[in-house]
Amino acid sequence: MLTRAAITEVVERGLAEDAPWGDITSEHLIPAAATARAVLAAREAGVFSGGAVFAATFAALEPAVAVELHVADGEPFEAGAVLATVTGPARAVLTGERVALNLTQRMCGIATLTARYVAAVEEAVARVEEAAGLPSGTITRTRVADTRKTTPGLRALEKHAVVSGGGHNHRHSLSDAVMAKDNHLAVLTADGTDLTTALRQLRRRLPHTVHLEVEVDRLDQIEAVLAGGADTVMLDNFSVEDLVSGVAVVDGRATVEASGGVGLETIGEIAATGVDVISVGALTHSARNLDLGLDIVLETPQG
Known part of the structure; x- marks a missing residue:
């Protein structure tokens, strides 16, 4: 805001x-x-x-x-x-x-760059609807979201600009939501801690209003994360084929976010996999x- x-x-x-x-x-x-x-x-x-x-x-x-x-x-x-x-x-x-x-x-x-990404997603979803013979608007549009890859001191302005371009904001800071990323999971693994157990313990300590997101980089991690109570599962640097598989595994039990290596030339096919959110660092770091x-x-x- x-x-x-x-x-x-x-x-x-x-x-x-x-x-x-x-x-x-x-x-x-x-x-x-x-x-x-x-x-x-x-x-x-x-x-x-x-x-x-x-x-x-x-x-x-x-x-x-x-x-x-x-x-x-x-x-x-x-x-x-x-x-x-x-x-x-x-x-x-x-x-x-x-x-x-x-x-x-x-x-x-x-704002201008974000609008291009949003348009690319809308075009891709429209093509999927047309190929399936569905009325326009049948498929929920995938959200294009920013990241924390902003210019230090200008985050509030840059995130506002993303919204101006039709995109959505991810968390504004480390204080806004729990987001367990690959390095967090690596520390837990090195410590011998079971991921599902750690997430369940975390969930019990959190206020009920706090969102829990967990990043995974392999399909076989998804079930453990879901069992731990994740609200959002981030599929990081997945191939298009694995994104399709990941969406199927989650099967509506959590929000599915795709991230990593997203560009204007790839965001359309990523959106067509059925993910709910695509986070794009380039909106702010490459505009x-x-x-x-x-x-x-x-x-x-x-x-």
Whole structure:
């Protein structure tokens, strides 16, 4: 969840980094009374995210700066579209330009990439329905989820951008849910601890509201994990054939998540195996910033 506090923290840190002792160019070159009007323009098509962050950057510098957003988070746009208009004291507009752009370009890039993954899943599921002669919407769409492979300090923004692109959030932090991964299981194995027993003991200690997910990398681990009470079984780096087998073994007794090595070229066939969730680290660790620009609009002299 992208809270006001999270936005403020990131924006203030960004501004302190970019202008630690002020913007000496704007402060010495631009008259204090000068005003400016600028437009946030898209130089390529994409999906918007980060409107609140963009506006908060200028507000942190000068409350008199007004930001009018012309698109909402989650809306697609074409190249050349005007996404927002910024008006107010020129010094503040110029000082906030880079930080506002850096954050918004990052978020739009993630939202745009996520939308491509979501579209690939929808297309794959539609093909399965058509091949089976089923009405559209018969098969529940596989969720595309992010991971914790985010930029340190920017997780709240990046996960919000995933949602803007039509994806879903996995856990936000290590404190949100229990997720026993391969290294956790390796420690238990080295210690001689039975996996099912360990999971059952863990389940008894957990509040009933806490979700339990366990990662497996072999089909023969699934039954032990289910017997331990897992709510979600993550099939990590499984082949497509083994994903089909894994879904059959679980047989509705838990949520099935696929993870590992997921790309735009493979996510469709992974979704077609029947898994409930596909977690994709690339949504955040491999997204490129979208090309946006903040351009000063020169007013035409009257008369």
